[in-house]
Each structure stands twice: as structure tokens, then as C-alpha cells.
Amino acid sequence: MEKVIEIRNLSKNFKDINAVNELDMEVFKDEMFCLVGPDGAGKTTLVRVLCGILKPDSGCFSIFGLDGRKDRNKIKRRIGYLSQKFSLYGDLTIDENISFFAKVHNVKEFKDEKDVLLEKMGIEKFGNRLAERLSGGMKKKLALACTLIHSPDILFLDEPTTGVDPVSRREFWEILADLKREGITILITTPYMDEAERCDRVAFMYNGSILSCDYPHIIKEKFDKRIMEVVCSPIREVYKYMETIEKIESIHIFGDRLHLVFDEVKISVQEIKEELIKRDFNIYNIRLISPSLENIFIMKMEKRTGE
Amino acid sequence: MNNDISIYVEGLTKRFGDFTAVRDVSFEVKKGEIFGFLGANGAGKSTTIRMLIGILEPTSGYAIVGGYNIIENVEMVKQSIGYMSQRFSLYEDLTAKENLNFYGGIYGLDEKELKNRVSWAVEAADLSDKEDVLAGELAGGWKQRLALSCALLHKPKIVFLDEPTSGVDPISRRNFWNLIQSITDEGVTVFVTTHYLEEAEYCNSLAFIHNGEIITKGTPSALKKNVIKRKVFEIESQEPDKLIDCFKAEEFVDDISILGLKVHIIPNREDINKDYISGFLKNKSLEFKKIDEIEPSLEDVFIELIKLKRENV
Ligand SMILES: Nc1ncnc2c1ncn2[C@@H]1O[C@H](COP(=O)(O)OP(=O)(O)OP(=O)(O)O)[C@@H](O)[C@H]1O
Ligand SMILES: [Mg+2]
Numbered sequence: 264m265e266k267v268i269e270i271r272n273l274s275k276n277f278k279d280i281n282a283v284n285e286l287d288m289e290v291f292k293d294e295m296f297c298l299v300g301p302d303g304a305g306k307t308t309l310v311r312v313l314c315g316i317l318k319p320d321s322g323c324f325s326i327f328g329l330d331g332r333k334d335r336n337k338i339k340r341r342i343g344y345l346s347q348k349f350s351l352y353g354d355l356t357i358d359e360n361i362s363f364f365a366k367v368h369n370v371k372e373f374k375d376e377k378d379v380l381l382e383k384m385g386i387e388k389f390g391n392r393l394a395e396r397l398s399g400g401m402k403k404k405l406a407l408a409c410t411l412i413h414s415p416d417i418l419f420l421d422e423p424t425t426g427v428d429p430v431s432r433r434e435f436w437e438i439l440a441d442l443k444r445e446g447i448t449i450l451i452t453t454p455y456m457d458e459a460e461r462c463d464r465v466a467f468m469y470n471g472s473i474l475s476c477d478y479p480h481i482i483k484e485k486f487d488k489r490i491m492e493v494v495c496s497p498i499r500e501v502y503k504y505m506e507t508i509e510k511i512e513s514i515h516i517f518g519d520r521l522h523l524v525f526d527e528v529k530i531s532v533q534e535i536k537e538e539l540i541k542r543d544f545n546i547y548n549i550r551l552i553s554p555s556l557e558n559i560f561i562m563k564m565e566k567r568t569g570e
Numbered sequence: 571m572n573n574d575i576s577i578y579v580e581g582l583t584k585r586f587g588d589f590t591a592v593r594d595v596s597f598e599v600k601k602g603e604i605f606g607f608l609g610a611n612g613a614g615k616s617t618t619i620r621m622l623i624g625i626l627e628p629t630s631g632y633a634i635v636g637g638y639n640i641i642e643n644v645e646m647v648k649q650s651i652g653y654m655s656q657r658f659s660l661y662e663d664l665t666a667k668e669n670l671n672f673y674g675g676i677y678g679l680d681e682k683e684l685k686n687r688v689s690w691a692v693e694a695a696d697l698s699d700k701e702d703v704l705a706g707e708l709a710g711g712w713k714q715r716l717a718l719s720c721a722l723l724h725k726p727k728i729v730f731l732d733e734p735t736s737g738v739d740p741i742s743r744r745n746f747w748n749l750i751q752s753i754t755d756e757g758v759t760v761f762v763t764t765h766y767l768e769e770a771e772y773c774n775s776l777a778f779i780h781n782g783e784i785i786t787k788g789t790p791s792a793l794k795k796n797v798i799k800r801k802v803f804e805i806e807s808q809e810p811d812k813l814i815d816c817f818k819a820e821e822f823v824d825d826i827s828i829l830g831l832k833v834h835i836i837p838n839r840e841d842i843n844k845d846y847i848s849g850f851l852k853n854k855s856l857e858f859k860k861i862d863e864i865e866p867s868l869e870d871v872f873i874e875l876i877k878l879k880r881e882n883v
Contacts, residue, residue, distance in 0.1 A: 277707070303709030303710075304709075397612075400612075401611075426733060428613075429765060429869055430610060456740060459830075460831050461831070520865075557740055
């Protein structure tokens with residue numbers, strides 16, 4: 264597989280914080296690559312170094328075989344970057360915002376591309392509307408259109424769906440899937456684990472380094488615990504009780520349901536069910552589920568902070 | 571007015587020029603309750619909150635917050651509530667500790683009280699090694715905890731949290747909700763908005779706002795029963811997009827949604843069961859790992875509500 268990003272031993276420090284710490288990573292052509300990790304892990308710093316906004320302290324990286332330090336300007340032309348704090352010009356219309364970004368990137372002929380992009384984003388009817396009058400979801404779509412106007416080959420998206428409502432979030436992901444089909448390589452960070460799940464590969468970043476990087480189905484296959492989902496009430500009471508059972512390794516509340524993580528060698532499904540039933544809890548549904556990346560993420564983090 | 575009511579809202583309306591952002595909104599929130607205010611982007615959540623905390627004047631209608639009328643007694647309202655805005659409104663060029671001291675000053679805490687509360691906040695928000703870091707340099711989760719503790723410094727009886735967990739990692743979100751539950755145990759009322767619908771499950775009651783109007787209210791379980799009257803199936807697949815494309819064209823499927831690699835469908839006929847769906851998928855040679863009939867999630871409810879609204883337009 265062709266590598267479009269190669270990072271070797273990259274470090275970036277702020278005073279005494281090693282935001283990116285001797286990091287190695289590769290991204291392949293046409294893939295949707297996801298960076299996840301706790302707040303402060305260094306995801307945004309890494310993305311900003313790759314986009315040429317921050318200078319690395321040591322190590323090297325290349326994008327499309329171009330050197331991250333020497334060929335910064337050449338690289339910039341081929342990448343689109345949607346920053347976490349990307350702000351549109353609220354007092355400009357949708358059309359004007361796109362024209363503005365086209366000029367910034369020195370794109371002369373952009374009228375056709377603009378129409379194509381607006382239609383792709385589903386905001387073609389609102390061309391004359393001021394950006395500040397758009398809903399949060401539409402703003403994100405407009406921002407995405409602005410980062411695409413110079414037809415980049417690779418997109419860096421830093422938490423693009425934060426603050427976006429569930430319906431718009433789905434629409435945004437449909438758009439990303441289309442972009443990927445068109446052959447754009449995407450590197451995305453997100454706090455939503457269900458989004459990570461839809462990416463080709465997921466890298467888990469912690470304290471400035473990549474702890475693991477793999478295909479979601481492999482990450483899950485490697486996870487050797489079982490997970491039981493219990494929809495029940497009163498949830499906090501059940502939680503507290505189940506916590507007293509030592510053979511259960513970890514318990515998480517997800518809204519109205521508990522996820523019990525256990526090792527079948529130590530405790531059986533039947534034994535857990537009996538524990539649940541013998542108390543006076545309301546149990547609505549019990550089933551075994553496949554682990555989600557969220558389950559695995561939390562388990563990983565618990566291990567780290569427990570160390 | 572009933573003593574158990576912490577927030578009472580009647581006919582609240584806000585117009586900006588000829589645009590009505592909030593229209594004739596009425597509801598009440600009980601003391602010590604976690605009240606979730608849900609809706610799509612632009613539905614009017616933040617606008618409602620800004621009226622309730624006395625920083626935006628309603629066009630018409632009124633509300634009583636913590637015993638004070640938001641129109642006649644704005645200053646008292648501001649003193650008795652805590653507020654965390656969607657943008658975490660911290661002073662980015664002040665350190666974490668300076669932010670706390672600053673907010674404590676605004677709320678008029680005396681020196682001793684201020685000291686106590688600031689150390690409480692540093693502890694509760696787990697900020698002890700971050701006290702001297704500029705707020706602008708804190709990562710998402712810490713920023714959010716700092717903003718929350720600023721809002722709680724003066725021990726308000728009611729707190730308004732506008733998307734407090736936006737952009738925060740899964741662990742921090744869980745810790746955050748533990749903190750919220752512990753303050754409600756002490757009788758504090760929490761008014762919260764979120765786009766993470768699994769978090770809405772922690773709320774005692776919910777209201778959905780759409781285009782400025784409240785379209786439904788109730789407890790999470792009541793909403794699931796009343797909005798989703800049919801069965802929900804969850805199908806796990808490595809290729810959820812293909813499944814969705816296929817279901818979209820099918821007449822027996824009413825509603826489809828996707829969460830990671832899990833596709834939820836709501837069939838429109840009672841007789842449809844697991845076997846039927848698995849037969850259907852096999853027939854189309856679509857890959858799937860597992861089908862379960864499940865309890866609907868609030869995300870299913872949200873999607874269904876928005877869909878119903880769009881169909882009615
Ligand atoms: N000062 C203002 N002038 C004009 N329109 C406004 C103003 N403030 C808000 N609006 C509009 O009112 C509507 C409701 O906005 P609001 O911010 O309350 O939505 P929200 O539900 O909080 O959305 P989100 O989930 O994106 O935070 C939007 O259409 C918004 O553009
Ligand atoms: Mg808002």
C-alpha cells in the first residue's frame with residue numbers, strides 16, 4: 264500500500280510538556296485514518312505540525328514523499344485543514360466565504376467547483392445566507408466546503424463534529440464517505456468512538472505517542488474479554504452492587520444500560536445473570552454484545568491511569 | 571407557586587427581527603432534578619438558557635428561576651444560578667487558578683470563603699497540577715472541568731450547563747457525569763443540553779425543542795415508549811453503509827440509523843422478526859454478524875422525532 268504520510272520520531276514540546284513525543288505513524292493512500300485519545304494526548308498538536316502550522320522540535324515527516332520541513336509550501340497546496348476552532352466569516356454569505364477561501368488558496372476558477380461542493384454539502388439553496396445565520400451543522404458543512412475548494416488530496420479534520428446534533432452528524436459522515444470514495448485520504452480526530460469505528464484504521468494516542476494502531480475489527484478481535492449489556496433500573500444501585508463482585512473486571516454505565524466486562528474463565532454468563540436476578544432490581548434486557556471501540560478505549564484508559 | 575419547582579417557564583418567546591428563535595415555550599423543572607434540554611443545532615436551546623439566566627431579555631412570556639422572576643429580578647436570578655456556556659467562557663490568558671479567583675470575585679465571595687471554594691474546585695476538577703497553566707492552553711477535558719467549577723464556586727442552587735461535554739473524551743465525560751450526580755444528591759438542580767444522547771439517559775426528565783417550539787417532554791423511558799411504538803432491531807455488520815443503502819429502498823423498513831458498525835432499523839410491520847431480517851439480508855448476500863431486538867435508545871427517539879417533523883413540513 265502506498266504511504267501518503269510517514270512520521271518518524273517526531274517530537275514537539277511546549278515548555279516542559281512533550282505534546283508529541285518521539286511519535287511514529289503512517290497513513291496509507293485513500294484511507295480514512297482516525298486518531299483517538301484522551302484530552303491532552305497531543306492529537307491537535309500532531310495535526311498542526313503535519314499541516315505546517317507548528318514546527319516540530321525533532322524527528323521528521325513526509326507527506327506525498329515531500330519533506331515536512333523543506334517542502335512546506337508544496338505540501339500546503341495539497342492538503343485541506345479543518346481546525347477545531349475553524350471560524351467562518353459570520354458577516355459573509357456562504358458564497359462569499361467560499362470565494363474568500365478560494366482566493367486564499369490562489370484558486371482562480373472556482374465557480375463550478377463551488378456549485379458542486381455546495382450541492383454535495385446539501386446547502387446549495389442557502390448561498391446568499393450569512394454564515395452566522397446558519398445552524399451549527401450547516402456551518403460545519405460550509406467549513407468543510409471551504410477546506411475543499413482547492414481540491415486537496417488529503418484532508419485533516421480536527422474534531423469536525425463536535426457540537427453537531429445527531430442528525431447532522433450522520434449527514435456529515437455520509438459526506439465524508441463520499442469524499443473517501445472520490446479518492447481523498449482523510450485523517451480525522453474525534454471524541455466520538457462510534458465515529459472512530461467507521462474509519463479504516465484507528466490510532467490510539469496517549470501522552471504524545473501512538474500506543475496502538477490497527478483496523479477496528481482487529482482491535483476488537485484482540486480484545487479477549489466478554490461484554491454483557493444489561494438494561495436495568497435503578498441503574499446506579501445496580502452499578503454499585505455489581506462493583507462489589509470482584510470477578511467482573513470493569514463496569515461502565517452508558518445511559519440506561521450497564522456494560523459488564525469479564526473474563527469467561529473467571530465468571531460465567533450464567534453466574535452473572537444469577538447475581539442480577541437474585542436482587543430486587545428491574546432488569547429489562549440482558550444480552551452479550553460485541554465490544555465497541557468505546558468499551559476498549561475506556562478499558563485501555565483505566566489500565567493506564569491505574570498504573 | 572409549588573415549592574418543589576425550581577424553574578417555572580411560561581410562554582417564553584424570543585424574536586430576533588422577524589425571526590422567532592424561541593416560541594411560546596412552557597415547562598417546569600423540579601428541585602434536585604437533572605433536566606435535559608435536547609434539540610438539533612439552531613433549535614433554540616442556548617437562546618432559552620440565556621433568557622433563563624437573565625442575560626437576554628424575552629420578547630414575551632416569563633420564567634421564575636430559583637424563586638425570582640427573570641424579568642423583574644434579574645440581579646437575584648444571576649446571583650442564585652451557575653452557568654457554563656457552550657464556549658466554556660474562560661479567560662484564556664489567565665491561569666486556571668486566576669480564572670477561579672476571578673469568578674469567585676464576581677460572585678462576591680469573601681476572602682476566606684473564596685480560598686475554601688477555590689481549593690474545593692481544584693480538588694473536584696482534578697486540576698492540582700494544572701493550577702498555573704493558562705486556560706487557553708488546557709486541553710478540552712480540563713477546560714471543561716475548570717469552567718464547571720467556576721460555575722459552581724458560589725454554591726448555586728441551580729446550574730445551567732450548555733453542552734458541557736462537547737469535545738470531551740469518553741472518560742472525562744463519565745467523570746463529569748459522576749460529579750453532576752453528586753451535586754444533585756445535594757439538592758442542586760441541573761439544567762443541561764447535550765448532543766450525546768446516551769448522556770440524556772442520566773436526566774430525570776427531558777424536553778425536545780424543535781424550531782423554537784417544545785415538541786415533547788417526559789422521562790427517558792416514557793419518551794421511548796411514546797415515540798417509538800414499534801420494535802427496534804440492531805444489526806451488526808462490517809459494511810453498515812451497504813446495509814443502509816439496501817434498507818433505504820425497502821418498503822418494510824420505516825426508520826434506519828447507524829451507530830458505528832451497528833445499524834438500527836424500525837420495521838413498519840408487527841410480524842417482522844429476527845428471522846425475517848436475517849433471511850432478507852442473506853437473500854441479498856449482505857454480510858452481517860448479528861441481529862438483536864433491542865430497547866430503543868434516545869438516539870433512536872431523537873432521529874424519529876426529527877423525521878416526523880420534517881415529514882410534516
Ligand atoms: N443574537 C441573535 N440574532 C439573531 N439570531 C439569533 C441570535 N441568537 C440566536 N439566533 C438564532 O436563533 C436560533 C436558535 O439559536 P440557538 O443558539 O438558541 O440554538 P441551539 O439550540 O443552542 O443550537 P446549537 O445546538 O447549535 O447550540 C438560530 O437560528 C440562531 O441563528
Ligand atoms: Mg446552543
